[in-house]
Amino acid sequence: MVSVLDKKLLRDMVRLWAQALAIALVMASGVSTLILAVGAYRSLEETRSAYYERYRFADVFATAKRAPEFVERQILEISGVAAAETRIQEFALLDIEGMEQPATGLAMSLPDHREQRLNRIYLREGRLPEPGRVDEVTINEAFAVAHSFKLGAKFHAILNGYKRPLTVVGIALSPEFIYAIGPGDLIPDDRRFADLWMSEKAMAAMFDLDGAFNSISLKLLRGAREAEVIKQLDDVLERYGGTGAYGRKDQQSHAFLDAELNQLKSMAQVIPPIFLLVSAFLINITLTRLIALEREQIGLLKALGYRRFTIATHYMKLIVCIAFVGILIGAVAGTWLGQGLTRLYADFFHFPFLIFQRGMDIYAIAASISIATALAGGMRSIYTALTLPPAVAMSPPLPTHYAHLGIEKLQVVKHLSQLTIMAIRHIIRWPVRSGLTILGIAMSGALLITALFSLDSIEFMIDTIYFQADRQDATLNFTQERPVKVLQEVEHLPGVLAVEPYRAVAVRLRHGHYHRKLAITGKPPGADLSRILDRENRPVELPQSGLLMSERVAKLLHVTRGDMVDVEILDDSRGQGSLDATSIGTRRSTRRLPVAGIIQSYLGLAVYMDLRALNEMLDEAPVVSGVHMAIDDSQTDKLFAAIKGLPAVSAIALQGASLAKFHETLATNLTIMTTVYVVLSVIIAFGVVYNSARIQLSERVREFASLRVLGFTKAEVSHVLLLELAMLVIAAIPLAWIIGYGFAWATVQGFESDLYSLPFIIKTDTYAISALVVLGAAMTSALIVRRRIDRLDMIKALKTRE
Amino acid sequence: MAARKTKSKSKAKPDIMFKVEGLTKVYHTGELDIHALSGVDLTLYEGELAVLLGPSGSGKSTLLNILGGLDVASGGHAWFRKDEITQLGERELTRYRRDHVGFVFQFYNLIPSLSARENVALVTEISKYPMKPEEALGLVGLDHRLDHFPAQLSGGEQQRVAIARAIAKRPEVLLCDEPTGALDSKTGVHVLKALTSVNEELGTTTAVITHNMAIADIAHRVFHFGDGKITKTYTNKRRVAPDKVQW
């Protein structure tokens, strides 16, 4: 049989449904962000590691100009190496019918008569190219989807200077290209970048690399020391034009995915706790007051002889019921959103399969935090009511002792109505309660800022990169370094308005025991297309000697302006392909250069130096790796056609296309995330204001009824409550801005990686939006509560008390 | 505690139900202390119907609350039969209220979310020898209102539900704080009838607070209160039936 107390519980739930739901929704917001963020993070992490495991993603990667096959055996002898896979890989410009701009492909050889040992591809459809077939290709799925290529589709590629027709025989994915980005691009564009897998024999013939390879990947034994292996591998490959081996952390796809996962993790570490804490805090204050209203009933139950424990349990059940509804909604919404988010990421990254990782622990953590905070909130009031002697608990609270404001004599105050003074006195009379309500409302506004500011930061970043720093229209990458006279050739291409060369050299920078493999980019003096910006985002000139490096690099190397760094040159074209005995055993050349300044760069590990100085440092005739161009929009068709016929060009990056893609990607990924967080913040804002207004009303129902009896109009009576609410909300807004600023700052810290760092920008609009949303939520809940005041039954309210 | 005595036996030589000696109660409210009770002595006998009379603020409720274990005294002693209430801790007070005392308050204090029957069941569920809720409601003449919620009942009906709730556990004492205070005389009579019949039929020792002199006529004995003290005590030679009372 259901006890009467339990019946009371049920009916209380029904009576309080609106408030209970508001509290439950706030709680659900906290719970769902945690489950969503952690769920997505874990699913992707799990998917990635399963993919890596099953398809044998390598640990160490290296390229060389040309290494004979026997070198592989030499490498396998390096201690710690478990397996090796060699191949030929080259960039190729692609000419696709119906697409004006050239695309770029990375052509890679597949072993002809055996399985791949490492970086195995996942064949989605079709087959691998037949051994020796120069016209067959297996392409990556994303590229196929972007062009609606089916098996049998055809396109052209410029392979080693020859334009060849290729037929798609298979569609595949690879753990090496979960995140696939074209050279020079900032964001993946599946239409303009392809992975091409071809027969080894065919590629050896095309690139004149019979019996040799130019790319090698290694799998290490458990416990092997990666740095040691890399060092030895570099030593082996040095005379074959090795450009410096690197581990997973410098492998592009892995690094990007890692950065993204870290970001997701930091979001899971920063945002849900904030939501959870805020919701816990709100639940705490709301339940405290809700239970305080039950004081008389608690007193009565005591008078009737119920034990404290029984009464406490009864109210705890009420709280647990509310919490349970919240947790349930939160868990369902969080799971659903988490899967959506995982899919979204899986679309952006290319996984052949997805593993949804749930883990009961997260649900358990979210549920226990919610229940604990709810109980903590409720228990305080229950305890207070329980410790009062029943006679006291049951009698109406003594008339509150209000204080004079001390400002009544002021001229302005004399114009205020008694009702306004009532509202002001009430706020002042309960400073802690008013303060907590202000804090609660401020928190919801702060969450909005936390949710919205990343759009501001990214917008600022885009503007800086595309319109302040890299202002070129296109960038050509050459297959290998070219003498500077290539500039004139490019300048004469149709539609080219201006050219600006650059040279990228792979180096390892050292400072003490800190070191990092990265590229130094050499730029000509007065570079105006691609500019370097200082930390205040003003363009700076390159010094004639020394390096300019981004804050991130300076931080990694622990250097400041004026320090000296060792530059170990990895990309030394002098030794290229040489089997000259004299070079055997020579160490790589190393220079010492000063850090001439620290600059701003949101992307990658940027280090710059003067192009002339760079060439001189390498003791070379002036060469360039590529050219930035300004182009005439009306002539792009002719220009692209001309470029498609240039054998020296391996890739072209287009700023316009890249920018558009950037916006498109943001529009999906970030907007969805932001929308979710914004919706949750709105729920929280509404929940706080609504509950605080409802409780105010219950607490003061007699006062309001008396006012009505005295002849005040409904509007006048609402005025007291609404005015008070308005004052609290207005006080909350500046506080929301301050707290939001802090939350946003904490979030930005979690975003920083070697690949990009987010500028910390909060636009005025964001502050304004957060204020407006809070005001809107406050107004909506105020209107709902006002309707209740209008329907106030004064007789009933007065009948029960003197 | 002592076993329940029958009415006939109490007539012969009534046992003492409550004994109070020098009871004081001080409320500390910020600036000044309020002496709600300043030395009260009284004895209540088993089966007696006592009325406490006096102006508002004279300490009647405070005394009743202490006798009922709802509040604690500041000084002095009070016994319920052999047990000193003023010595009981929170836990024993709860037991005491649960097992021996029924309360009726001026403002009924029903749980709004429970029906009449359920409000009574709230008590019967936790008592040892309860009546059926229906029976208790029958005693106060509310058999036809079992499933109504407080909001659907008149003031007098709500008060009778409160009485039914108080008597349903067959308490030894029934403490009523201005049970008719919020009612008109006609409905008030219904409530008084319910009280006297409970007193007569169940032999429940009953204390009723009122500031209505007329009501005092239904009592066996009357205590006058003034300024936290008992100023006068007298026994009614002739009791008046509740329906003869006018105010």
Ligand SMILES: Nc1ncnc2c1ncn2[C@@H]1O[C@H](COP(=O)(O)OP(=O)(O)O)[C@@H](O)[C@H]1O
């Ligand atoms: N909880 C309390 N806090 C402060 N003073 C109280 C409290 N309860 C009663 N009093 C004061 O004690 C005095 C006696 O009150 P009470 O016993 O309720 O009087 P009565 O019931 O006779 O009207 C009154 O002056 C009243 O204001």
Ligand SMILES: [Mg+2]
């Ligand atoms: Mg009183």
